[in-house]
Amino acid sequence: MEKVLIFKISKKGQKSKWKTIAILSSQTLGQFDNIIRDAFHHDTYDHLSEFYRGKAFSNSGLGEIEPGGFGAGSKPQLDKLNIRVNEIFEYVYDFGSSSIYQIELIEVQDRDLKVKYPNIVNGSKARTAYCSSCKGGGLKVKAEYIVMFKDNLKKEKLCKDCIKMISKQKAYINHLIQ
Numbered sequence: 001m002e003k004v005l006i007f008k009i010s011k012k013g014q015k016s017k018w019k020t021i022a023i024l025s026s027q028t029l030g031q032f033d034n035i036i037r038d039a040f041h042h043d044t045y046d047h048l049s050e051f052y053r054g055k056a057f058s059n060s061g062l063g064e065i066e067p068g069g070f071g072a073g074s075k076p077q078l079d080k081l082n083i084r085v086n087e088i089f090e091y092v093y094d095f096g097s098s099s100i101y102q103i104e105l106i107e108v109q110d111r112d113l114k115v116k117y118p119n120i121v122n123g124s125k126a127r128t129a130y131c132s133s134c135k136g137g138g139l140k141v142k143a144e145y146i147v148m149f150k151d152n153l154k155k156e157k158l159c160k161d162c163i164k165m166i167s168k169q170k171a172y173i174n175h176l177i178q
């Protein structure tokens with residue numbers, strides 16, 4: 001019986017955002033990449049990504065993945081990687097804005113022939129976060145970015161207008177997934 005790998009994927013630095021994904025051990029990193037993009041609302045037609053057997057941007061990269069299942073990194077089958085249960089590795093979507101995810105193999109199951117793989121099993125519920133700067137002025141505007149200031153490491157969620165006031169030299173800026 002073919003095996004199904006159940007992975008928990010969570011956004012690094014934003015652990016409340018997570019999904020679990022079921023994928024066949026015979027499926028490839030390219031297929032895994034595609035469903036992760038889907039699960040976290042990243043585009044599937046642009047930007048490179050890569051899995052790392054360890055910390056992102058270390059020399060443990062498994063090769064670049066181009067959208068659509070191209071690139072050396074999309075070829076390997078999951079069962080060739082011998083991933084252990086509870087092993088944690090990392091995934092980067094888009095080297096420009098660098099969304100980093102931690103991936104943990106949480107369980108191995110038998111394949112259910114009625115189910116199509118890969119699929120998104122479960123995930124954190126979306127809850128709208130509002131821009132903290134606009135909120136100060138009495139406005140409810142959806143936050144689209146999360147900012148961490150380099151001097152005091154304070155975090156703030158901001159909308160796409162307010163983010164323009166923040167200097168990249170002074171803060172780490174990431175897209176907020178919700």
Ligand SMILES: [Zn+2]
Nearest residue numbers: 131134159162
């Ligand atoms: Zn705002």
